[in-house]
Amino acid sequence: MGTRVGELVERLGGQLVGDANLEVSGIAPLAEADASHMSFLSNSKFRAQAAASGAAALIVSPADDAFVAAGFHGARIVTHNPYAYFARAAQFFAALGEVAPAPGVDASAVVAPSALVDPGAHIGPHVSVGAGAVIKAGAVVDAGCVIGPDAVIGEHTHLFANVTFHARCQIGARGIIHSGAVIGTDGFGFANEGGVYIKIPQTGRVMIGDDVDIGANTTIDRGALADTVIEDGVKLDNQIQIGHNCRIGAHTAMAGCVGVAGSAIIGKYCTFGGAAMVLGHLTIADRVHISSGSMVSRSIREAGQYTGFYPLAKNAEWEKTAAIVRNLDAMRDKIRALEKTIKTLTDPK
Amino acid sequence: MGTRVGELVERLGGQLVGDANLEVSGIAPLAEADASHMSFLSNSKFRAQAAASGAAALIVSPADDAFVAAGFHGARIVTHNPYAYFARAAQFFAALGEVAPAPGVDASAVVAPSALVDPGAHIGPHVSVGAGAVIKAGAVVDAGCVIGPDAVIGEHTHLFANVTFHARCQIGARGIIHSGAVIGTDGFGFANEGGVYIKIPQTGRVMIGDDVDIGANTTIDRGALADTVIEDGVKLDNQIQIGHNCRIGAHTAMAGCVGVAGSAIIGKYCTFGGAAMVLGHLTIADRVHISSGSMVSRSIREAGQYTGFYPLAKNAEWEKTAAIVRNLDAMRDKIRALEKTIKTLTDPK
Amino acid sequence: MGTRVGELVERLGGQLVGDANLEVSGIAPLAEADASHMSFLSNSKFRAQAAASGAAALIVSPADDAFVAAGFHGARIVTHNPYAYFARAAQFFAALGEVAPAPGVDASAVVAPSALVDPGAHIGPHVSVGAGAVIKAGAVVDAGCVIGPDAVIGEHTHLFANVTFHARCQIGARGIIHSGAVIGTDGFGFANEGGVYIKIPQTGRVMIGDDVDIGANTTIDRGALADTVIEDGVKLDNQIQIGHNCRIGAHTAMAGCVGVAGSAIIGKYCTFGGAAMVLGHLTIADRVHISSGSMVSRSIREAGQYTGFYPLAKNAEWEKTAAIVRNLDAMRDKIRALEKTIKTLTDPK
Structure with missing residues (x-):
């Protein structure tokens, strides 16, 4: 040792x-x-x-x-x-110090006859593998995972316990998906008719590259028509939500609790601090760094560090500043009035 | 096709x-x-x-x-x-293009003898169904779901893989619950005695109407005494948290990562952008629309669009504006002093 | 009754x-x-x-x-x-009104021969228990839970359905872990080499005291080298994320959707409102109370209530105030100019 x-x-x-x-x-x-x-x-x-x-x-x-x-x-x-x-x-x-899980399928797993499980893969207890799914050599699928029909798990990729990997989605080689993550759930797409929502079927997939890590209880929506794409080397922490039809560029990393709304296109080599949020249909350039707790409400075309959260204060002080923020336009008007008055005083013409 | x-x-x-x-x-x-x-x-x-x-x-x-x-x-x-x-x-x-799951109970499922599973329902691999639970016609319960005792799953409602649906909770017809969602977990209720928390048993239920969609890894707390209620047609995206004793009005939609604290009463036809948060015990009127990333800290009586998040900026600019925000009361005092001085200048009496 | x-x-x-x-x-x-x-x-x-x-x-x-x-x-x-x-x-x-679950191991569970399950513990359907794990007297492990190798579940601790409790982690007596929670997932630790992330193995554990409650779909990372520690009496609500190497002091409570980044050290008897966020490597004193939706971006040495979120407003009003916030430094400059001018007027020397 x-x-x-x-x-x-x-x-x-x-x-x-x-x-x-x-x-x-x-x-x-x-x-x-x-x-x-x-x-x-x-x-x-x-x-x-x-x-x-x-x-x-x-x-x-x-x-x-x-x-x-x-x-x-x-x-x-x-x-x-x-x-x-x-x-x-x-x-x-x-x-x-590690004992690699033995290749083979646990007796309690339920594997569809048409699934292709490589003899070098490990399938743990109570796993379900759907029809036509492909589990490649060296892959490890731990207890309680559910692999949907026609899904593909790449070589030496490791799904920790209780991951759900939905139909037709794919992940490449050497990936890690942590427990409780859900890959390929339906995107949030509805038409509204008189106030009532009508579901738009989500028929795209999630396509994940090589060397991608996905954190515990993170969720990634399948595309509506086209696919949601996670490029090579992306690292996602726990409890992240990625909406349908997003594309996350290669080697971008996101800390816990980040949310990305649908159809956002995010560049390569970006970083997102914890609980940062990105609205839908935005485009974020390569090498953009978003601070924790910041809301990205417009596209970002230029690399750099961006921030937007209200500074913490003692509660009593926050009460004061927040009341002023609520009335900042009144303050602005006062300043304009002062400027006018002073203009009259200094230049009485 | x-x-x-x-x-x-x-x-x-x-x-x-x-x-x-x-x-x-x-x-x-x-x-x-x-x-x-x-x-x-x-x-x-x-x-x-x-x-x-x-x-x-x-x-x-x-x-x-x-x-x-x-x-x-x-x-x-x-x-x-x-x-x-x-x-x-x-x-x-x-x-x-879809093959409906075959009616019947997978051999690996564990169904309590007193549960009532309609012959037209589908129960997937490794599902557990508790005593007295009712699974109605056309319902689909995918692999790894756990249905608690006396729970009711309505007609043609679909639970995707690895959903937990706790004891005595109910969902109506044509609903969808996505993977990893937890319905009817205990609310966060404690009494405090000398700094130590004493758990208050959570004995209410979650009662969900018809045509409700619930996203992946979303959690809904059971009521403390009374029930948590999700009305017809509500659409909840992924990773949403609904506290105990909330009521979400019919045809309200919430995007991913929204949080609603306990006992909030939310109207009908509302929308909540991603990561919006609602404090406990508030009342939100019908047709209120909350922007993404906004914190709702008081009741809202009037329909309309409401927003509250700090605008994003380049980090260096944010550093400047945030420092001013921290001292906005000093700025207000300066303006007051200026007004006073000018008053003296213009009206010297 | x-x-x-x-x-x-x-x-x-x-x-x-x-x-x-x-x-x-x-x-x-x-x-x-x-x-x-x-x-x-x-x-x-x-x-x-x-x-x-x-x-x-x-x-x-x-x-x-x-x-x-x-x-x-x-x-x-x-x-x-x-x-x-x-x-x-x-x-x-x-x-x-409660029927205690019967002691014993469900026939569908998969328990490693070297695991030590107390005869007074209950192991539900489709549970997996890894080699060398210890499940103590009175513990209840509900359907679909996965207990990793060498993990320890204390006396009378209750794991609700579909919990994942990873290798070598420990929880003490009388704890509750709600459904979908993941304890001991890898921390988010990488070295960066030319833009590409290289995973740092996470070999620490999660060590949880007595009387700790952990909410549904909450995730707690194992330590990188040292352990992540949750002290006695801590109460965590749903969908909370605790990073690697954090320490949460005894009898601290956190509401739903809170995020704590890695290596934060949090005191005893603290409270965190929903969706509060704590950056990494910070130290928070005992008896600190953080309001909902607040971002803690610096250490807090003094007990008290702290707040930091942008106040909600009608969207049109927010548009006005947010535009001013973006340009607060311009407003500050105007005030300075006014002060200078007035100084000249009142003291012309």
């Missing part, structure tokens, strides 16, 4: 300075690492702490290496992105 | 102008429709596009018909609400 | 004034209580209504007792916190 530092470098790269035969059992933060651990320095602010660390080995950037080397006595792995290296090393250590 | 235009008109009404024997396979948007499709014009802005459409048939309003007729060579169905007609026609086409 | 008033007082305490042999079948609000009910007065505002009540017995505070006694002819239970007494009495009556 550990490895040699040298083996790690052979797998993950980086330049090793020091003893390749040091044994490490895992990764720990700088403050907690001892002689059985590796640690990492991803923020130069903590250089002194890193130099004094008791870790067996340190992941460090070229810029910090000279400073750290002067004080640190263990091995160093020098690499340009220590945090990314840490993530990969942590994946390596986590895999050491 | 298609129909004659004439058959559609016989079923759905409207005035047919043109060849009743034209075959159409489905509905497509104006821009995509070809000779195998119907299309529809619901917004006069697109009259010219409709007139030039290659669709076999067009759904059109009396007001637009003369304009369209001058250019369009296919059949026309003239009707007062083309969008509602489109919804009904789309339902018709969707039903053509 | 009822009890003598005297028996209730023997169990729950309080000072009985009147006939101990009165039979009561349950509790009703003042306005609805008749001779078969108890009722309670927790707000002095309703003293007159209480005095005139037709209830068989009343729960009343010492301060209100003299007033009530003058008019009320039934029995009185005098106690310092009538609302807490009501909650306990309501629990007593609810338990009378």
